[in-house]
Amino acid sequence: DTGVSQDPRHKITKRGQNVTFRCDPISEHNRLYWYRQTLGQGPEFLTYFQNEAQLEKSRLLSDRFSAERPKGSFSTLEIQRTEQGDSAMYLCASSLGLAGESYEQYFGPGTRLTVT
Amino acid sequence: AQTVTQSQPEMSVQEAETVTLSCTYDTSESDYYLFWYKQPPSRQMILVIRQEAYKQQNATENRFSVNFQKAAKSFSLKISDSQLGDAAMYFCAYRRMAGAQKLVFGQGTRLTINP
Numbered sequence: 001d002t003g004v005s006q007d008p009r010h011k012i013t014k015r016g017q018n019v020t021f022r023c024d025p026i027s028e029h030n031r032l033y034w035y036r037q038t039l040g041q042g043p044e045f046l047t048y049f050q051n052e053a054q055l056e057k058s059r060l061l062s063d064r065f066s067a068e069r070p071k072g073s074f075s076t077l078e079i080q081r082t083e084q085g086d087s088a089m090y091l092c093a094s095s096l097g098l099a100g101e102s103y104e105q106y107f108g109p110g111t112r113l114t115v116t
Numbered sequence: 117a118q119t120v121t122q123s124q125p126e127m128s129v130q131e132a133e134t135v136t137l138s139c140t141y142d143t144s145e146s147d148y149y150l151f152w153y154k155q156p157p158s159r160q161m162i163l164v165i166r167q168e169a170y171k172q173q174n175a176t177e178n179r180f181s182v183n184f185q186k187a188a189k190s191f192s193l194k195i196s197d198s199q200l201g202d203a204a205m206y207f208c209a210y211r212r213m214a215g216a217q218k219l220v221f222g223q224g225t226r227l228t229i230n231p
Contacts, residue, residue, distance in 0.1 A: 042221030
């Protein structure tokens with residue numbers, strides 16, 4: 001068990017470019033979450049998958065953001081036409097989820113995005 | 117909507133002393149979880165302690181304990197015998213027990229340990 005991994009760890013991009021981040025959850029975890037954390041703030045929820053199904057999306061997730069989790073394994077988060085306000089740390093977390101029970105969310109190291 | 121408030125942006129404590137971090141929350145739910153997460157500088161977030169709202173007994177994990185006051189919607193974290201490795205951002209978080217799985221975080225408290 002190597003924990004939740006995220007790639008890349010840092011990304012610098014110019015405004016208007018598209019970026020894609022990858023998250024690899026802990027292998028047996030069926031739930032995967034994306035959060036965004038701006039400097040000095042707590043993480044804010046973006047979206048959540050159970051297996052390959054995207055079950056919840058925050059209103060923060062504008063139409064420039066899209067997330068996928070094909071085959072219920074790794075997930076990608078794409079931001080199109082980036083804006084300076086998208087600069088943040090993007091955190092991925094995973095957990096085991098069984099009917100009637102919920103378990104701890106394990107966080108990855110995050111991808112720090114800087115839009116210039 | 118649920119909200120979590122941490123009113124102490126920064127706290128400091130002498131090594132080996134005890135410190136308490138405050139958290140209040142607002143919800144209309146009766147069943148939920150509360151958490152304290154630790155985020156060390158440039159390192160990933162880890163769970164410190166968890167409390168189920170239906171449990172009256174306060175959770176403890178070694179040097180970490182909570183004071184859960186359900187009626188007051190208060191959830192404080194006490195760190196005993198503070199160590200240099202406890203220096204980090206601490207986030208209080210809420211999650212509904214059923215339905216939505218998202219964590220709702222407070223703004224965080226930066227804890228400094230003075231040697």
